[in-house]
Amino acid sequence: MSIRFEKVDFEYSPNTPFAFKALTDIDLELSKDKMTAIIGATGSGKSTLVQHLNALLLPTGGKVIVDEHTIEAGKKFVKTKDLRHKVGLVFQFSEYQLFEETIIKDVSFGPKNFGISEAEAIEKAKRALKTVGLDESYYERSPLELSGGQKRRVAIAGILAMGPDILVLDEPAAGLDPQGAEQMMTLFRKLNKEKGITVLVVTHNMEHVLKYCDEVVVLDHGKLLMHTDMTTFFENEKYMEEANINPPSIIRFKAMLRQRGLDIPSDILSIEDLARYLSRRKGK
Amino acid sequence: MKNVTLGRYIPLDSFFHKLDPRSKICAMFAILIAIFIPAGWIGYAIIGTVIVSCIFIAKLQLDFIIKAMKPMLMMMIFLFVINLLVVKTGDLLFTIGPLTVYTDALTQTAYIAVRLVLMIMLTTLLTATTKPMDMTLGIEDLLAPLEKLKVPTHDIAMMISLALRFIPTLIDEADRILKAQSSRGVDFENGKFGEKITAIVSLIVPMFVSCFQRADDLADAMEARGYVVGAKRVRYKTLKFHGGDYVVLIVSNLILVGMILIWIFVK
Amino acid sequence: MNAVEVKNLYYSYDKEKYAVNDVSFTIPYGSYTTIIGHNGSGKSTIAKLLLGLLEKEKGEIKIEGLDLTYENLGEIRNRIGIVFQNPDNQFIGSTVRDDIAFGLENHCFEQAKMDSIIEEYAEKVGMTRFLDSEPTKLSGGQKQRVAIASVLAMGLNILVFDEATSMLDPTGKRDISNLINEIHNDKKLTVVSITHEIEEVAQSDYVIVVDNGKIALTGTPKEIFRHSDELIRMRLDIPFVYKVRNAFNAKGFKLSDTLDMEGMADEICQYVLKK
Numbered sequence: 025m026s027i028r029f030e031k032v033d034f035e036y037s038p039n040t041p042f043a044f045k046a047l048t049d050i051d052l053e054l055s056k057d058k059m060t061a062i063i064g065a066t067g068s069g070k071s072t073l074v075q076h077l078n079a080l081l082l083p084t085g086g087k088v089i090v091d092e093h094t095i096e097a098g099k100k101f102v103k104t105k106d107l108r109h110k111v112g113l114v115f116q117f118s119e120y121q122l123f124e125e126t127i128i129k130d131v132s133f134g135p136k137n138f139g140i141s142e143a144e145a146i147e148k149a150k151r152a153l154k155t156v157g158l159d160e161s162y163y164e165r166s167p168l169e170l171s172g173g174q175k176r177r178v179a180i181a182g183i184l185a186m187g188p189d190i191l192v193l194d195e196p197a198a199g200l201d202p203q204g205a206e207q208m209m210t211l212f213r214k215l216n217k218e219k220g221i222t223v224l225v226v227t228h229n230m231e232h233v234l235k236y237c238d239e240v241v242v243l244d245h246g247k248l249l250m251h252t253d254m255t256t257f258f259e260n261e262k263y264m265e266e267a268n269i270n271p272p273s274i275i276r277f278k279a280m281l282r283q284r285g286l287d288i289p290s291d292i293l294s295i296e297d298l299a300r301y302l303s304r305r306k307g308k
Numbered sequence: 309m310k311n312v313t314l315g316r317y318i319p320l321d322s323f324f325h326k327l328d329p330r331s332k333i334c335a336m337f338a339i340l341i342a343i344f345i346p347a348g349w350i351g352y353a354i355i356g357t358v359i360v361s362c363i364f365i366a367k368l369q370l371d372f373i374i375k376a377m378k379p380m381l382m383m384m385i386f387l388f389v390i391n392l393l394v395v396k397t398g399d400l401l402f403t404i405g406p407l408t409v410y411t412d413a414l415t416q417t418a419y420i421a422v423r424l425v426l427m428i429m430l431t432t433l434l435t436a437t438t439k440p441m442d443m444t445l446g447i448e449d450l451l452a453p454l455e456k457l458k459v460p461t462h463d464i465a466m467m468i469s470l471a472l473r474f475i476p477t478l479i480d481e482a483d484r485i486l487k488a489q490s491s492r493g494v495d496f497e498n499g500k501f502g503e504k505i506t507a508i509v510s511l512i513v514p515m516f517v518s519c520f521q522r523a524d525d526l527a528d529a530m531e532a533r534g535y536v537v538g539a540k541r542v543r544y545k546t547l548k549f550h551g552g553d554y555v556v557l558i559v560s561n562l563i564l565v566g567m568i569l570i571w572i573f574v575k
Numbered sequence: 576m577n578a579v580e581v582k583n584l585y586y587s588y589d590k591e592k593y594a595v596n597d598v599s600f601t602i603p604y605g606s607y608t609t610i611i612g613h614n615g616s617g618k619s620t621i622a623k624l625l626l627g628l629l630e631k632e633k634g635e636i637k638i639e640g641l642d643l644t645y646e647n648l649g650e651i652r653n654r655i656g657i658v659f660q661n662p663d664n665q666f667i668g669s670t671v672r673d674d675i676a677f678g679l680e681n682h683c684f685e686q687a688k689m690d691s692i693i694e695e696y697a698e699k700v701g702m703t704r705f706l707d708s709e710p711t712k713l714s715g716g717q718k719q720r721v722a723i724a725s726v727l728a729m730g731l732n733i734l735v736f737d738e739a740t741s742m743l744d745p746t747g748k749r750d751i752s753n754l755i756n757e758i759h760n761d762k763k764l765t766v767v768s769i770t771h772e773i774e775e776v777a778q779s780d781y782v783i784v785v786d787n788g789k790i791a792l793t794g795t796p797k798e799i800f801r802h803s804d805e806l807i808r809m810r811l812d813i814p815f816v817y818k819v820r821n822a823f824n825a826k827g828f829k830l831s832d833t834l835d836m837e838g839m840a841d842e843i844c845q846y847v848l849k850k
Contacts, residue, residue, distance in 0.1 A: 066714060066744045080487045105493065113491040120481075121488040123513035133510075137493030168517065171615050182492060199741060201614040201771055202812040228744050270745060273815040273836075280840040286847060295815075295822045303826035306847050441669040473669050476711045525664035528628050533667070533725065534652045534681035542683045544676035 025091050027054040027077070027190065027222070033085030033097070034072055046072040048246045050086070054239075056190075059216040059223040061233040061254075064243035065268065070226045071116075073243065074192045077224075078111040079104050090190070109138045112188030116195045119175035122167040127153070127178050130167050134186040145185070152185035153178075156211065173204045180208075184215075190222045191215065197229060205229070209236045230272045234258060234293060242267045259290045274298070317439055323552060324366040324437040329446030331553035335560035336434050342563050343426050347570040352422050358563060359429050366437050376432045377425065384421055391417040440472040445547055463537060470526070478519070485514045576640045577601045578733050578765040579625065579655075584634035586624055594620045596788035598634075602733075602767060602781070607759050609776045610769045612785035613810035618769045621785065622737045625767075626657050638733065653682065655733040656726035660741055662718035666710045671702055671721050674710075678729040696724040700754060716747025723754060734758075736768040748772070773812040777834050784809065797832060819843075 034047040047069050054060055062070050075081040076088045079101055087096040090111060095101045115121065124130035131149035136142065153162065156177040162170075167178050176196070183191070193212065197205035209225075213236045216223040227233060233240060233254065240257045242249040249267060250257075257263050261279070264271050271279075274295060278288050292298050319325075324332070342355060363373060391413055398412030438446070448465035455461050486496065489510045496507050579602040586595040594617045602608045612618040623629045625636060627648045636643040638654050659665045668674030675693045684692065697703050700720040710718060719739055726734060736755065740748040752775055759766045768775065776782055782799045784792040786809045792799055799806070803813050803821060813821075816839045820830045823843065830842050 065746065075487065078491055080490060105495070108491055108493055113488075115484060115488040115491070118488065120514050120518050121485060121492070121510075122517075123510050134492040137495075173614060186492070201810065202773070203810040204614060230745075270749075277815070277819065277836060277840065280837060281843065284840060284844040284848075286844060295818050299819075299822040299826050299828075302843065302847050303823070303828070306828075439669075441673065469669060470667070473667070473710070476709075477663055522661075522664045525659060525661055526667070528623065529659060529665035530667055530677075531628055532626050532652060532657045533678040533729065534649065535677070536649070536681070539681075540683065541680045542686050542689075544673070544680050544686065544689050546686070 025056060026089060027056065027091075028052070028089040029073075029076070029086070030089065031086035032076065032083045032088060034069075034076070034081060035084045038084060046246050047083075050248050052241065052248055052251060054222075054224065054241070056222045057216075057220055058238040059213060059225070059236060060239040060241060061237040062224060062226045062241045062243065063228070063230075063233065063267065063269065064249070067245075068243040069246040070243055071194055072246075074113065074194060074224060074226060077190065077192055078108045078113050080113070105138065109186060110188060111190045111192060112183035112186055113192045114180055114183050114194065114196060116198060118179035118183075118196075119172060121179055121182070122175060125166060126164050127158070127167050127170075128163040130178060131181045131185050134182050138186060148185040148187065149181070152181040155184055155215070156181045157207075173200050176200070176208070180211075188221065190224070192224045192226075194226045195228070196225065197227070197232065205232070212236065230269055234272045234274065244268075255290060255293070258293070316436065318368060318372070318436045320367045320437075322365060322367045322437065324362065324433070326550075326552065327437075327556060328547050328549050328553045329438050329442045330449055330547060331549065331556050332434055332438060333443075333446050333450060335556045336430055338557075338560040338564045339430055340427065342560075342567040343423050343430075345564075345567040345571050347567040348574065350574070351567050351570050352426070354566070355426055355563065356422075358559075359426060359433065362433055363429065366433060368433070368436055372436070373429055373432050377428050380424065380428055384424060387420055387424075388417050391420065441469055442545075442547075444469040444472070445545055449547060460538065462541075474522070477522075478515070481518055482511065482515060485511055485518075576604070577637075578604045578606070578639060579767065580635070580637040580640075581621075581625075582635040584621075584624060584636065585632045586620055586629060587632060588620075593788050595624065598785075598788070598790055600783055600790060600793060602765060605763045605765055606780040607766045607768070607778075608781045608783065609779040610767065610783045610785060611771070611773075611776055611811055612791075616785045616809075617788040618785045619737055620788075622657060622735050622767075622769055625735060626655060627651055652731075653729070654731050655735065656729060656731045657735040657737060658719065658722045658726055658739045660738040662715045662722065662742060663710070665722050666718055670707050670709055671697065671713075672706045674721055675725045675728050678725050682729055692728050696728040699727065699758070700724040714747065715743045716750045719743065719747070719751050720754065723751075723758070727758065733765040733767065736766070736770070738769055738771065741771060771812070773814050777814045784811070796834065800834075801832070 029050045029052040032047055032050040033045070036042070036044045036046055050073065062073065064070050072081060076083060076095070077090060079095055082095060082101060083097045085097045087094055090107060093103055093107050122130050124133060128146060128149050131152055132145035135145040135148050140148070158174070158177055158181065167175060170178065180196070191212070196212070197208050200208060209232050212223050212225065215221045225237065237254050239251070239253050241251045244267070250263060252263070258271065258275050274293060278292070278298070281288060288298070288301065292301055339355065345351065363370065392409055393407070395413035395416055396408070396410055398410040401409045401411050401414065444465050447468070448461055451459070451461040451464070489507070490496065494507045494510055495503065499507065581601070582599050584595055584598040585593055587593045598621060610618045610621065620629065624631050625638070627643055638651050641647060641650060641654070643651050666674055667677045672693055675696060676689055679689050679692060693706070694703065697706055700723055702717065702720050702724060705713060705717065713721070740751045743751060752772070755766060755768070758764055768779070770776065777796050779796060782792070782794060782796055783790060784799060784806070791809060792802060792805070800813055800817050803817055806813055814834065816834055816836055819839055820832065823830055828843070828846055830839065833839055
């Protein structure tokens with residue numbers, strides 16, 4: 025059981041004057057049951073990479089393996105529906121995918137497309153809505169009259185109701201206010217840790233990566249720059265420099281304290297832990 | 309959707325690219341009328357030669373023009389078949405079962421096909437060498453006399469240019485929604501009739517919502533920058549006639565007159 | 576005279592509940608003022624009211640002393656401009672050049688002068704190279720630069736930013752906030768920024784906190800951040816240094832209310848290392 029990219033290339037509109045190579049020679053094995061962040065500058069190929077996971081894009085070179093499915097360049101892939109049932113993909117600004125008259129109808133739309141009976145789909149929709157924190161009073165309301173953050177929750181519930189093993193999110197927190205964003209990320213963390221869903225998040229927010237993710241994949245100009253666990257990534261200034269990212273505040277603050285002669289263990293990654301650790305040292 | 313060549317502007321540096329859009333539009337209309345004058349094969353040969361040489365002067369590739377014709381191919385075949393069945397004058401050519409075909413059917417169909425091809429070549433020549441924005445300016449200027457009849461020519465021009473500006477944005481958006489719904493198990497290619505309808509609704513409703521949102525934002529942005537519908541504005545870009553523009557106007561009108569003469573005297 | 580004066584302002588979208596409820600504030604000339612509040616708190620509505628894009632129900636808005644009324648909307652928009660959140664939806668022209676020209680055309684600038692104005696402001700925002708580029712060829716950050724140039728070129732004194740960086744990537748965000756700081760420094764413009772970026776708030780002169788359509792707090796950043804608990808209750812963020820300070824003080828430290836990260840590091844080291 026695995027999620028693997030083997031020598032994957034991808035080119036948009038090949039053999040035309042608009043051809044554009046978005047991914048080059050990607051070799052990557054993603055850990056199941058983990059929450060992995062996919063980071064990199066705009067145009068580095070993050071969105072292109074994740075769209076391979078449910079065969080929205082097919083590799084123009086190499087192969088993508090998701091559990092029992094293998095998508096190989098140049099070969100016809102027929103199990104698209106099975107794969108999309110397994111891999112739930114939430115797009116950027118997903119609130120724009122809502123279209124049914126009521127929320128419950130919209131959330132049960134996905135499961136029904138995968139051949140699940142009406143009654144069961146409604147059951148799944150109800151559970152998904154509960155997971156994202158929307159109660160019964162929302163079922164019969166129109167998704168269009170909700171606030172931006174609530175709409176996004178409905179859209180995510182629409183994917184969760186499909187019951188995916190792998191959940192892929194493309195900048196799920198973009199445009200939300202800070203607390204809305206934190207709640208969203210906490211939800212994904214919970215889905216990962218409690219329900220064992222493999223979560224992949226494309227994000228620009230390093231504070232989120234630090235706080236919620238286990239592993240980090242860095243892309244740069246369509247190439248894989250590194251794939252490492254979160255602590256290692258943030259402990260190595262060189263890595264962050266290479267990835268051209270601005271370290272999260274806590275990492276910068278730790279560096280400042282170290283410069284002043286305080287040594288701080290690498291596994292301290294939150295303000296609370298730092299305060300606890302240093303107050304204990306103060307006593308000595 | 310992104311590979312359509314019909315109507316696309318090709319940024320090159322040529323005599324035609326530098327012309328005033330107004331003269332190009334007028335010349336196009338003159339030749340369009342000329343195409344519809346029944347001046348026989350000699351006439352079409354002249355017009356065809358002129359258009360093909362113009363395409364070369366404009367530095368356009370012939371296969372680009374041919375690609376532009378592809379969407380029209382179905383229509384031509386359709387016309388061809390209808391004509392073969394309907395026209396019953398001239399000499400009898402052959403009979404297959406109940407189907408009889410006459411010589412006039414063939415010649416008339418050929419005429420229509422040639423006219424269509426010439427028209428497409430001509431319009432492609434115009435759109436490929438004129439920026440959409442310049443085209444709008446040209447249309448606005450040419451329609452200016454209508455303003456006296458209370459036709460809001462400026463607003464029409466503004467609407468056209470905004471529509472042109474947002475086409476690429478909306479294509480991207482449609483692409484994203486299409487992918488998002490595909491991820492929810494919508495099958496846009498196969499599926500029964502009912503499923504197809506749902507698939508289309510799942511694309512169109514979000515597109516409407518997003519278009520209205522964008523229109524709202526855009527209206528705010530325009531208003532905030534001082535735009536008032538119907539108010540007086542100073543135009544940044546003004547169009548200017550150069551020597552080449554007069555040449556093009558004269559040549560195109562000469563062709564039109566020539567065709568009329570051939571029609572009257574040669575036949 | 577203040578740049579903006581708002582007195583007892585009311586507005587509602589649906590007649591059931593006021594989205595802006597008895598709001599009063601003033602924004603001094605040349606200041607950098609931030610307005611914060613969670614999504615749906617009414618802060619963007621306030622921005623649209625300031626520009627006259629929404630019609631106020633009750634109350635008074637004065638822009639550089641001039642009453643905002645239907646009759647002098649044109650004059651108001653000669654004084655105050657706005658940059659919105661979505662880079663795509665405010666790009667009106669078909670090229671950068673046309674987009675900057677749009678406002679000039681509306682305000683009936685002399686045609687002969689337009690080119691030099693366009694070039695001047697394109698240079699100011701670093702977009703000279705892209706003057707003839709179409710929006711599809713530009714990044715979000717570049718489009719926002721153009722929006723800023725377009726607004727500045729009209730020659731106004733007050734600039735409102737309605738979450739102008741929220742849809743940008745980190746590079747774009749950094750770029751645009753640097754640019755805003757730059758134009759604020761050298762032109763004595765009044766900047767009003769509606770934002771979620773708490774570090775930007777920390778650097779501003781004044782802060783207005785909006786909650787549920789009402790003004791909850793106003794003051795300098797330091798004064799505002801003293802009410803950390805209240806801010807968190809209103810679903811707002813507080814700056815990193817304040818989070819550090821709160822966590823450490825809860826453990827018996829006595830750290831000052833500095834907004835400077837380096838200074839905070841010094842204080843902590845003194846505590847821990849002096850024994």
